[in-house]
Structures are given as structure tokens and as C-alpha cells.
């Protein structure tokens with residue numbers, strides 16, 4: 001019973017990273033097509049630590065999936081890990097932390113709002129645009 005739970009948990013965690021990798025690649029491929037780009041060179045993804053994404057697993061999932069996307073086959077994934085940024089409701093000061101503890105480091109209250117570190121999105125990517133090799137074709 002206990003073992004079953006652990007196995008299930010592991011699979012869910014792994015699928016989480018795989019579906020995220022697939023979603024990022026789908027989006028990058030779409031952007032490449034929209035911009036008539038040959039390929040996507042790299043993509044930088046901001047991942048807040050509160051999302052619970054295991055970056056090593058995301059990288060592995062990326063390597064598995066990227067060959068399925070024509071424009072993303074050689075894409076490099078750059079992960080920008082965003083620490084947790086809290087703002088205190090009592091003293092108004094900010095706390096930057098890589099722990100998962102929702103507490104003000106100045107006055108130690110737990111009455112805090114999360115400013116950053118709980119979201120995930122594509123920050124930036126670089127496209128390799130198709131060159132007009134035969135420009136002026138038909139007029140020469």
C-alpha cells in the first residue's frame with residue numbers, strides 16, 4: 001500500500017515535468033513558425049521555486065521531446081530559477097528566500113504575500129531566421 005503510493009507519486013512528478021517540457025517546446029515551435037524561423041536556438045524559462053518543478057527532470061524531459069519538434073531539435077533550455085520573494089503585511093519589508101517557508105525574515109510574522117517565485121513562463125528565446133538566399137529570383 002505504502003509502496004504503491006510512492007510509485008504513483010513518482011510517476012505523477014515525472015509526468016509533471018514531461019508535460020511542462022512538451023508545453024514549452026510546443027510554444028517555441030509555434031513562435032518559430034509564426035516568425036518564419038528555421039530554428040529556435042535557445043529558450044529561457046523562468047521557474048519559480050514554489051512551482052515544485054525539478055529542473056534536472058525538466059532538462060531530461062526536454063532532451064527526450066525536442067527531437068520531435070522540427071525547429072526545436074537543437075534548442076538549448078536555459079532555466080532561470082526564481083527564488084521566493086515575499087512582502088510582509090506587518091512591516092512591509094521584502095524577504096528573498098530559497099526555502100519554502102512563508103515567513104518575514106525581519107519581524108518573523110507569517111502574514112506575507114508572495115510577490116514572485118510561484119510562477120513559470122518563457123522569458124525569452126532566440127530564433128534563427130531564414131535567410132533570403134535567392135533574393136531577386138525571377139528578375140535576374
Ligand SMILES: [Zn+2]
Pocket residue numbers: 088089090091092093104105106107108109
Ligand atoms: Zn515583517
